[in-house]
Amino acid sequence: AEPAVPQDMSPDEDVQRLLIQFRDEAGESLGSPFDVPVTITPDKLQLVCNALLQKDEPVPLAFFVHDAEIVVSLDKTLAGQSVETEKVLDIIYQPQAVFRVRAVTRCTSSLEGHTEAVISVAFSPTGKYLASGSGDTTVRFWDLSTETPQFTAKGHRHWVLSIAWSPDGKKLASGCKNSQIFLWDPATGSQIGRVLAGHSKWITWLCWEPLHINPECRYLASASKDGSIRIWDTLMGRCDKILTSHTQSVTCVKWGGDGLLYSSSQDRTIKVWRSQDGVLCRTLQGHAHWVNTMALSTDYVLRTGAFEPAEATINPQDMSGSLVQLKERAQQRYDQVRGPEPERLVSGSDDFTLFLWRPAEDKKPLERMTGHQALINQVLFSPDTRIIASASFDKSIKLWDGRTGKYLTSLRGHVSAVYQIAWSADSRLLVSGSSDSTLKVWDAKTKKLAIDLPGHADEVYATDWSPDGQRVASGGKDKCLRM
């Protein structure tokens, strides 16, 4: 049994003591201020805080004082700062994910099968299935337990540019360069319904309606180079709405959890639409060049739907429960991640900067994040929405604070453009794939390189981390998929 904290502190009577007050991220205080020695370590702080929180199970916590994390002990963190012993010091505590994802260390298999470069890779929301789209016009489904090919879905007539899983994991939508969209069933590998055709130029992005809005996963939004966004009814197999307002190619479309649809385009604007009736609400301007990519703070939870990564088992299972149950669970998870504030949106552009917006409220950006020296290819919020990672063609990945947009650190190590990144489900690890044919796993806590994953023969075009945290899949120009 651990000794109670006050007993531990009594022997150090000649050490300087400080008054501290615990506060949570929103600023509310926990308990009353009390006296601790300056040499206190994070473990002891954790015991005290858990006792104050009065939870059933102790939750791992991280402690921050004046935005610097307490790693070894309080006095080491305060060494560089002047501290007034008269005033009460605020220590902010952040609950960490209860489960830990272990870093992927090696390549378990290299899956051949595609006859052309692999352009997109995606795990299903539960992590049970893996799908990959390629330049040889096929979409392949892979069996994860044996790591062998399962189905080959033929039907497209040009490169499969983007794929998207429905949040319940029962359907996969794939868009190709001939502007057609196909729907596939992962259990049999066959096509569901009719081909969705209607765009005039290639499809750049696909996004499903979130589970907590509609548990049947009926509507799908597609963005295309012709500047329009179409909302398709997958049950009836026809186009429901067409949203036209952009003057140039739409690069990304995201379906938010609050009934809003966000679209970014090469005409330097981001437009916010109401998903109910397709009316344009707002236009966010500010970028000086093409807007390449967008990320929502609730992205990860919208993608996984009702699946909770903490409950993952070694053998991934399909989601069980009736539609109503699934909807409730998804809604709960969404509300938890989102918190009391509206969703935040971060956009990365060819003008080397990122903007942080609160699109539901304001037309003006919260913060402009500069520092990159080449165009930004992808931005992602960490699953707990605390960190934003941006991958750029200047060979670096920059980490920013998820709430304020302040710059945290740069992760350097790649020798050429970084194409895609993926977070692990507990937000501790980040994997990045680059055109120098390597993948690197970074630790978000120490902000350093954890593991290097060489092995691809040519550029790595797509990376994804499974939501149950067990595997990372990457595909590239060398036509093989590595796990």
Next chain:
Amino acid sequence: SIKMHEKRNTKQKNEEKTPKGAVPAYLLDREGQSRAKVLSNMIKQKRKEKAGKWEVPVPKVRAQGETEVLKVIRTGKRKKKAWKRMVTKVCFVGDGFTRKPPKYERFIRPMGLRFKKAHVTHPELKATFCLPILGVKKNPSSPLYTTLGVITKGTVIEVNVSELGLVTQGGKVIWGKYAQVTNNPENDGCINAVLLV
């Protein structure tokens, strides 16, 4: 067979052949640069910077002689004195410009030929903006025209680009950039320029 022989000369539509070089969606609108080209480009750029040579969209321009740009104005009781000149091309005078006393001014810049704004095209975005001019940087015909502020084809001018919202790496907002004039403003009545990125 005869049919195959006939097909030999005619071109058939390439059926079901998807082109090679599949690229993800984010790379589609970009031209890839081979690595060797990038290195040689970097070296060439360094050499040019050292030599002081700059690449401009309109490199060679017809030099304008004095008789073309400046018109002789005769003054005096008997209109014999011919030391005054009037500029016949479009010019830019700054914000705080006040004429010298008319008896002493040698170069007259008529108000009708003074312009404050230019139509500047961004070469990559292919969009044109009407931006205020900040000053004339260099007129290729003569340094005299640069000091007078005469704008002819090929002149490098500085324009106020705060409208575009460009930002440096350090986070500072860029508000002035160079642009090169691409038309003959005295013939068209407007100044068209291309931004030097």
